[in-house]
């Protein structure tokens with residue numbers, strides 16, 4: 323099937339060339355880091371993890387989120403998702419690869435990475451995170467590839483694959499739980515030391531992940547003949563809505579527990595993030611932006627009219643992604659390290675080089691997504707599954723476009 | 739033919755089992771210890787511990803002096819700013835004993851500086867989280883590091899509730915006076931974590947930790963498990979506190995207030 327990825331339009335190759343340029347630019351910064359060490363980053367003795375690890379955390383959520391398409395399809399036999407499953411799995415592959423790369427660029431002695439296996443230490447959560455992430459990557463590669471190949475040959479999916487599919491669905495929950503355990507089991511970091519962290523991670527993953535996936539799919543629709551079934555989209559948006567509400571509810575629980583109990587350790591990180599502490603107010607603006615954008619996205623999602631407005635949807639999702647990213651891709655990490663063990667504040671901000679290295683990893687992820695989605699949409703096109711019709715509907719949308727109508731938000735053909 | 743193959747498989751199995759057992763048998767023959775000759779002068783304990791008398795050691799200069807000794811003995815690079823590396827350093831009461839603050843603290847206690855270092859916790863979270871056992875607990879209670887195994891993931895730094903650990907963000911040798919190195923102790927490479935090691939290399943040859951030796955008796959050092967040790971005698975007599983008792987780490991560094 324790989325040959326599908328090689329046959330493409332000028333625009334396709336142009337995009338790939340663009341990504342390669344980004345990767346090349348970023349890898350210069352990475353080379354600099356290899357030569358000079360992590361001193362080129364903004365990290366330090368007090369904030370000893372930074373942008374890399376927080377991106378890793380955010381992307382584990384993206385990897386886990388594909389399950390929100392896969393699970394309804396296999397556990398609830400929700401068939402409108404049938405042709406979307408492959409994209410959820412392929413997105414998970416790209417996300418896992420980015421996660422692993424963010425770990426590689428973060429560690430001080432990458433050449434010794436195999437020590438995690440050679441000197442396996444099961445009492446370290448990092449050991450388990452390595453297992454679950456690589457396992458999830460492997461499962462999705464296997465399931466995605468075998469299913470797509472079977473589809474292409476117009477054969478049913480092989481029976482032996484079933485156990486792997488079910489395992490991968492459960493596994494998706496484990497990757498984000500284990501990633502949360504990485505944080506929530508540390509005795510001195512109050513912002514992380516909370517039983518609800520894993521649940522909050524999952525909730526935020528299940529809104530932000532599908533949102534990113536939908537945005538990427540909308541872009542894919544622009545350049546291919548693929549068209550998402552409308553039902554699949556509306557269901558996914560509903561899932562996003564509930565997950566975002568749960569996410570913010572869990573955040574509210576944190577705030578209540580911290581401030582009603584008046585426990586200094588629990589309050590201080592929140593105070594630092596949202597009001598400033600010891601005269602340090604670096605993150606206050608950003609954190610309130612997160613709250614404001616979260617409120618806007620929830621409003622747009624819970625109002626049926628606005629939620630079902632497909633023109634508005636990319637904006638709604640974009641706002642949601644930014645909100646969750648500020649919360650989990652930035653605030654979570656900095657709030658965990660501040661106040662420091664000495665009750666002082668050490669501000670952290672990534673350096674330009676750190677951002678360039680991160681850009682490299684994101685561009686590699688985008689490249690993987692591009693190639694995998696090219697293959698998947700190519701196969702769907704060959705099979706004529708879930709294709710765009712002249713009226714704007716998908717072939718899966720129970721719309722027989724014999725009326726020459728234009729369907730915008732709902733299929734209007736039948737009424738016509 | 740069939741027979742042959744079976745006996746070959748058997749033989750291979752025995753050989754493999756032998757290979758697996760051999761190192762253990764060899765280790766058993768050597769008394770279970772590594773083939774390193776121990777110095778007969780070396781001193782040992784069940785749980786090394788330190789008691790710092792803050793009525794005697796309480797100025798920034800006094801502690802800096804000890805830090806200088808420690809850092810030169812261990813070739814600790816001098817770097818300014820947030821990427822600094824330090825094993826022993828002074829800080830004020832509020833920073834040292836968070837959660838044990840008191841707005842009306844006695845003037846004397848408030849004015850003091852406190853010597854901070856790794857607590858060699860009996861329940862060390864840094865050891866719990868390290869994915870390679872590069873940070874490990876020795877039988878004598880010291881939490882030591884293998885700089886050659888550390889992958890620089892810095893999980894131990896996130897895990898330590900006391901901010902005792904430093905990472906070599908850049909090349910540490912650029913910040914050392916190479917002419918004045920202590921040849922008895924290695925320098926580190928970039929990308930690994932380091933921290934106070936209770937001078938394991940000195941204990942092994944019968945010397946007390948460098949800071950203890952230089953403290954004129956303001957730092958007591960001994961075996962916490964031995965009721966007759968110096969530290970136990972001091973702990974019986976004087977009022978002491980430890981840093982962040984609520985973290986459940988059981989620090990082995992005590993402070994006389």
Ligand code: SF4
Nearest residue numbers: 856857858859864898
């Ligand atoms: S003080 Fe920190 S580095 Fe030292 S043993 Fe305890 S947890 Fe580990």
Ligand code: SF4
Nearest residue numbers: 868888889891892894
């Ligand atoms: S930085 Fe080194 S010592 Fe610390 S947890 Fe990672 S491997 Fe272990």
